[in-house]
Each structure stands twice: as structure tokens, then as C-alpha cells.
Amino acid sequence: MARTTRKRSTLANRAIAATAALILGGGGLIAVNVYASAGESRQSPSRTQAAGQSVSTIDCPDVGNELEQVPTQERRNVDRELAALDTQITKAYQRFAKLRKRIEQNPQYGQQQILTPLKNERTVVLKRITVLIERGKAPKPQGLQSMASCTLRADDDGGQGQDGNGQGQDQGQGGGQDDAGQDGGSGGQAGNGPEQSDFVDITSVRPNAGDPRGNRRGASRGVFTTSCGVNENGNFNPDNVIVAPGVANGAHHMHDYIGNQANDAFASDDDLAAGETTCVDQGDKSSYFWPVLRLQNGQQEADADADGGGRDQNVGEIQTPSEVTMDFVGNPRSKVTAMPRFLRIITGDAKAFVNGDANANASWSCTGFENRQLKDKYPICPQGSQVVRTFTFQSCWDGQNTDSANHRTHVAFAQANGACPSGFRAIPKLVQRIVYDVPPPVFDGADPSVYAVDSFPEQLHKPITDHGDFINVFDDNLMKKMVSCINGGRTCR
DSSP: OOOBOOOOOOOOOOOOOOTGGGOOSOOSSOOSOSOSSTTOOOOOOBOOOOTTOOOOEEEOOOHHHHOOOOOGGGHHHHHHHHHHHHHHHHHHHHHHHHHHHHHHHOHHHHIIIIIHHHHHHHHHHHHHHHHHHHHTTOOOOSSOGGGOOOEEEOTTOOSBOEETTOOOSOOOOOOOSOOTTSSOTTSSTTSSOOOGGGEEEGGGSOOOOOOOOOOOTTOOOOEEEEOOOSOTTOOEESOOTTTSTTOTTSSSSOEEEEEBSOOSTTOOHHHHHHSOBOSSSTTBOOEEEEEOEEEESSOOOTTTTSTTTGGGTOOSEEOOOSEEEEEEEOOSSSOOOOOOTTOEEEEEOTTHHHHOSTTOOOEEEETTOTTSOBSSSEEEOOTTOOEEEEEEOOOEEOSSOSOOTTSSTTEEOOOTTSOOOTTOEEOOEEEEEEEEOOOOOBOSSSSOBEEEEOOOGGGTTOGGGOEEEEEOOBOHHHHHHHHHHHHTTOEEO
């Protein structure tokens, strides 16, 4: 797939009064954030949408997280089917966005036009996934068909809204007029977020981040830093070779790429090994990628009519980080062992808004305030302070696999005491810090502008959906140097 490259626009320096930005609970369709405070899980009461109730998105069970036993030879095929489920949700959300007003007036219209067709489409794909798993001689997955049903829910509806199993009384099929643009939408330049309630003044947040490293005897206290630039090359694509190999636009949002320059949906391990790298040390051909950050200021980006961009409701000017630092650190209780080449790690959850925060892991802060970390809010930084995204990757490996069926269970986070879970061994922990010079958000007036990460359309650009991806393509000598540095308690580059 051809990569999108462009000359980045330079933002004019401007001072913007952010008094209004500090007032939470903005207007529009979405008035209340699901998450009451940073890191707090949403509640899940079961209730049915009533006529007139605002709805904001489509909530579907995440099938991929439940597939822990997929035969290795069928994983690529299963991943393609999972990507097909994501595409179905994206298209259903686009239909929903056009019909939102009518659905609010008549919930059964949403059942007929959105939920029932989506359930039927998902049922077909789930059957194909079952066949693939059984063909690979693995046990038949249980309860998969029950995950076909989706719901419509509001941003302030922590539980299930209109049920995909519901029976409609109004059987009229109607297509009717396009309802898009009849109300305030659900925020943002594309009408699907973010909202004012997704932002918080960082100075109002209590310090909540301590030093994660302990002083236990046997700890590995060194730091190995790799420098790979800030994607000044403008290397973007909406693929994700980890979760959707062989599927163009498998992410439905745009990624920044640094390090390996050969990464797209069709890249094999051999392609990555042969690829060029932006890293200073050419022994690091690893791929580091994450959703781009955009300034939604009414301006169009070069991908305004492209997959992953405007076609997936990701709009605004892509922001180049002012700084990216990547440190590999040790374990507070033990030495670390080398990562296997082509190890794949995903931290965070691109679908955390509807999945809940169990796998949410990215955090947000501001320079000068990094002892205050947020999961579910974007920070409003004071003048002179910059926005910071931090990804802390899993640092325990099962000792056997470079990937797993759900792309999570082959790695794990260390336990509260710093030890790896039973059966796992400590590996260098990647801590990625990405800094942006973006203006404070402005929510009203003639020239509103906000910043937000790209997301799946139905995830509404929520900060809790932020995530990072890493594929280890260090050469053996540089990996040995990293392990020696960390275990020896040194600081190295």
C-alpha cells in the first residue's frame, strides 16, 4: 500500500485564553464522559434505550480479546476475519451517524436499520472464524455466536443500550432523508468527538505517579535509549500488521511510524529485517507506531478523502511530535533476558471506550506535571507546557512465542511487587514518551479547535483508546548490548 507523505504545515505561534476550556461537561450530543475519573471503569447496568434518548455510538463485543486458542497456521486467516468485523462496525457507524436523529426519535428504527443487519453480518463472520479454528484442530470456541449482537449506547450510558436481539414493533423499512448535521453531532470536526468533557486542566489533577523502580537486590536498574526521530519523514498508513496482517486499512485510523520504514499491512518478517530504519543505531530496525495526533481546527489534511483519514472520520492536521524518547529499562526484582527477534507487543486498547479500561494503558500529561498522569482525559496544559503521551509496554514474556492469538497473552505486565507472573521471564521494558506542541483547546466561538488521537470511528476519539505498537527487530549484537547495559545498571545509547 502506498504511504501518505506530505510536507507538514507549521502552526503559527499563538496564545489562546483557555478559561472556557477548563469547564468540564461540554455541550453537544455527548454531555457526560463515561469515565468519572482517570482509570475508573465504567459501570454496566442493563437497560433499553427509550425514545428521545441520545445515542452516540455502536457497542460491539470485542471478539479478538476472547480468542486465546487459535491454531498458528490459521491465525492470519482469523485475523483477517476479525478485521472484517471491524470494517462492518465502521460501516454500520457511518450509517448510524447519518440516521442518529431518527434513531433517537424511534429506537426500533435503529434496530431495523443498524443493529439487525450488523448482527446478521457478524454472525456470518463468526461462523467462518469457528470453521477456521476447527480446521486447525483446535477446540471449537464456545459462546462465539452470542457475540454477534451489538447495542447502541450514549456516551453517558455505561451499560447496554438498545439490544441487538430486540424485536421491533415498527416494521417500516424506510431509508428516508439524511439526518447528518441536524444537531450538534457528538463533537469534533467530524462530528464524532472529542467533547469538552474529554479534557481536564492538568493543574487540577492530584499527583498520582511514583517511581516504579525499587531497590531490591538483584534488580536491573540500567537504561538503554534508542533514538529514531519523530517521523519527520511523514511515514503514515492506516494498517496494523500485528492485528490485521494482509488487510489494507485494518486500523481504520492513521499511524505514525518511526524506526522500520517497511512496515505496512503486507510486511513479512523478512521485509522488516531488510527494511531501512530511521534509528541512529542501524542495528535497531524495530518498528514503533501509534495513532497520529491531530489538531481539529477546521483545516483539512492530505488524507481528507483517504482510508484511515476522512473516510474513517479522522480529520484535522496531523501533528509532528516535538520530541520522542524511547527508553528500555529493567525489572525491580530481577535481571532481564533478551527479547526474541520479531516479538510483537501492543500496549493499550484501541477499543477501550466500549470495551472498558481493563487493557487501557496509555497515559496523558503535560511537561512539568508528569507526576500527574491521566488515562481517560486529555490534559489542558498551562502556557509554556506541552502535551505528553506515555506508553509503558509489557515487560514479561512467556519464553516461547513472539505473538499470540489475541496478541496479548504471550506477554504480561509485572505484578505489583515487580515480579513477573509464573511462567514468564523479565525482558527490557519499553517506555515511550511522545511530546507535542499544540495550542490549548478552544471549544466555542468562531474558531474552535481541539486536539485528539485518531481512532476507530465508533470510539469517538476518546483518550482512553490510545495505544502503542512495537515489533522488535534489533540485531543480536545490539540486543546483547541492551541486556548487558540494563543488567549492569548503566545508562547507554
